[in-house]
Amino acid sequence: MDWASVAGIALALGGLLAGQLLEGGHLSSLLQPAAFIIVGVGTVGAVLLQSGMPDFLRGVRMARTVFVAQPDAGAALEQQVITWSSQARREGLLSLERYLNGIRDPFRAKGLRMLVDGIDPFKLKEILEADVDSYERAERRAIKVWDAAGGYAPTVGIIGAVLGLIHVMENLADPAQLGSGIAVAFVATIYGVGLANLVFLPIANKLKSLLAQEVAQREMLIGAFFGIALGDNPRIIQERMSAHRR
Structure with a gap:
């Protein structure tokens, strides 16, 4: 957590x-249930219209990562790569096949599989870079769900306020109805601005930060796989990875 x-x-x-x-x-x-329905349902509807169902659901699922502590696996990853590099240097790239079954991360598995298959180093780098670009674009589309929610919620809150004032104007002759209409008007604005600035936008920015860390790690791995494919000394690969993590 x-x-x-x-x-x-x-x-x-x-x-x-x-x-x-x-x-x-x-x-x-x-x-105020009425204000919450106006802001909540209105914001969800606007975001869904903009993003589409697949990106919307992906963005909602991503929110849980904001509240899950992300362990620093940089040192362990560096050690794992050095093990691969040393093994490849001693016994050849084909010997790395023994490590494939123990890898759960699809990106690492893909890079290691291409090393085992003897893919040209420059082609390997090109493929992995394209994979990272595709991954980043997909993740950013999902994160945009929270950015969009932060943009639409205040406006929907203002719409809720206007609806509440309309209700007030319709019931000027009945003072008993004025209180609820005014309450909905002001509370809807609070819901919209509050949810946008205290929940939606902070979640979006945290997800962007986590994505940047993941992309940086994958770029570091690309350099490592490229070095292994070229037959670089494991110490050189380790120094590159250490510099990338600073």
Whole structure:
């Protein structure tokens, strides 16, 4: 569990609620089902229209990674690559086949498989770079779901506010109906702006950061596979990887 992310969202929402109490307000005044439906359903609909179902579902599934601690596997990966490099230098590239069954990461498995198959080093690099570009584009389309939600939610909140004011104007002759209409109007704006800036946009930015780390790691692996294919000394490959991780 990434406790920093959990604490961040808890502090953001907790600060909002604490401010409401300190101002003498009641938490119940922020609970407006009509406003939540307007903002929530309206934002989801707009994002779904923009992104399409596959990217939308992928983006929603990606959100869990924001709250899962990402272990630093750089040192272990570097050691694994050096093992492959030393083995290939001693016994040839074909000897790396013994490691294939123990690799779960598809990208590493693909690179190692091409080494075993004796693919030309420059062709291997070209294929893996194209693979990384394709992966990054797909991930960015999914992350854009949260960016879009952060952009649409405040606007939908304003629409909710206007709808609430329309309800108020329709019931000017009935003072009992004025309170609920005004509440929906202001709370809808809070929901829209609050969700965008305290939830949607922070999630989008965290996902972008995680993607950048993953892409950097894959680029480091491309350089390592390229070096192994060229027959570079394992120490040289290790130095390149260490420099890439700094």
